[in-house]
Amino acid sequence: MLYPTAIRPARMLGALLLSTLVLAGGTIVISQAASAQESAQSVEFSIPAGPLSQALMVWGRQAGVQISYLDAVTSGKSTSGLTGNLRPEQALARLLSGSGLHYSFSDPRSVVISGRSASAGMTAPDGSILLDTITLNASGAATEGSGSYATREASIARGAESLKDVPQSVTVVTRQAIEDQNLTTMEQTMARTPGIVATREATSAPAFYSRGFKINNYQIDGMGTAYESSFRPDFDMAIHDRAEVLRGAEGLFSGSGEPGGSVNLARKRPSERLQSSIVLSYGSWQNRRIEADIGGPLTRDGALRGRLVGAWQDRDFFYSPGDEKKHVLYGVLEYDLTPDTTVSAGVSYQRQKGNKWFLGLPTWDDFQLMDIDAAGR
Known part of the structure; x- marks a missing residue:
């Protein structure tokens, strides 16, 4: 939807048109001006200090250059303004100094402002504008660290x-x-x-x-x-x-x-940052347990990650001579071959040794347990 403003006479034949175009990805602000001056020539600029978005509109009007940007990239940013006879590109660089934003001319009369690094390039060889890279991170079905009892x-x-x-x-x-x-x-x-x-x-x-x-x-x-x-x-x-x-x-x-x-x-999978934990517990019937867990990146770039988990438990039961000992060990390695390919290998070991009843405990005909000392006497 276009919102035209009043038409003002320009220094030479031309007109000024301000418009706002609402897209799904945000609002693109376009300020365009028709002017006989080439962008490579010096222009007398007088731009007051204030919000960067307003300063860019004034720059586009005075330079005779169409400027496009997402309103989100200038939100909350300001400029100290500038005055003097400068080339449009020099004036634009001063306005954006310290803002973290970059510009790219698709032609002498059109420029795009973005938060993307200028070294990455903003214009394809055919003149089309390249959009910013969007990175999506997903944890898949893993629940560790989510703090939630539910998952999607x-x-x-x-x-x-x-x-x-x-x-x-x-x-x-x-x-x-x-x-x-x-x-x-x-x-x-x-x-x-x-x-x-x-x-x-x-x-x-x-x-x-x-x-x-x-x-x-x-x-x-x-x-x-x-x-x-x-x-x-x-x-x-x-x-x-x-x-x-x-x-x-x-x-x-x-x-x-x-x-x-x-x-x-x-x-469990290796984490992208170093983390470790140890859990000690003690319960009824001499139930003693230790868990240890450590993992994280193994290389400076984090491409290779590992994790090691171990558990030890020694417990008795309410009946004698019932007992159980358990040893658990798990190790896993992950390596990012490419940004889209990760290989992993893991091994787990669990050993349980104990003395338990196979067919239950003896009872009376009313299913009450017999008072039997099964300690070997």
Whole structure:
């Protein structure tokens, strides 16, 4: 939409037209003037101090040059003004001095103001104007550091996808929820997931049910893994960023579909800055635990990053001689081959050794536990 102003006589044949063009990306202010003077010739300038946007309009009128810029680049900026006989380019450089803005002439009668470095070039060889580079940063489905119990994305559907685009019920237990609720094992995490029943089998291995069916499909970082054995471990959550649980038939996302659902454990990734933490805990029945985590860039440019996570736990149970010792170690490296390509390699190790009941504890016929000293006497 154009808003014409009154037409004033110019020094020579010509007219002045001020207009404002509203675009989706912002407001472009155009000040144009017709003049017989060439921009390379000196011009008598008299521009008062004040807002930079107004000074640029005055400069365009006095120089006889069309000037274009986004109003956002001049917002809040001012100039000390100038007076004297100068070439238009010299006067413009003085007005923009200290503002962080740059200019580029597409022809002797047109100039573009931008926050982009002049060395990057503002005009293509064909005369078209090059727009500023826009950089988008996305964290994908990672939840660590978000401080939130919710997320909009999940990688259980073969890559980071918006949850609203996955045609199944998906629950993501974020890193913040894992830490706040002290969920150290997958069993504890699954037990707090809506729609999931967490139990233990006769061999004390964890088992999970969804919609009446046992979950048999498991993924690590989106890749299928074998988890069906009589003595399968209960994955430790110290090394994981989040747990993603898909409920219902999931043949669209796995090689062989199951009616119960699928579980994806996403491991932690290296961070772009150095960070470290250590967590000590002590609980009932001599439950002692230590977690250590350190990671960050390994090269000056940050292209190579690494992370190392370890956990140690030694605990007893309310029955004797039940106990368990656990050692967990995880390491990962990431390297940016190109701005669009990152390769990563990681390895995790978990060892559990303990003495547990396989078939439960003896009870009376009313299901009350027998008062038995199982210490070996």
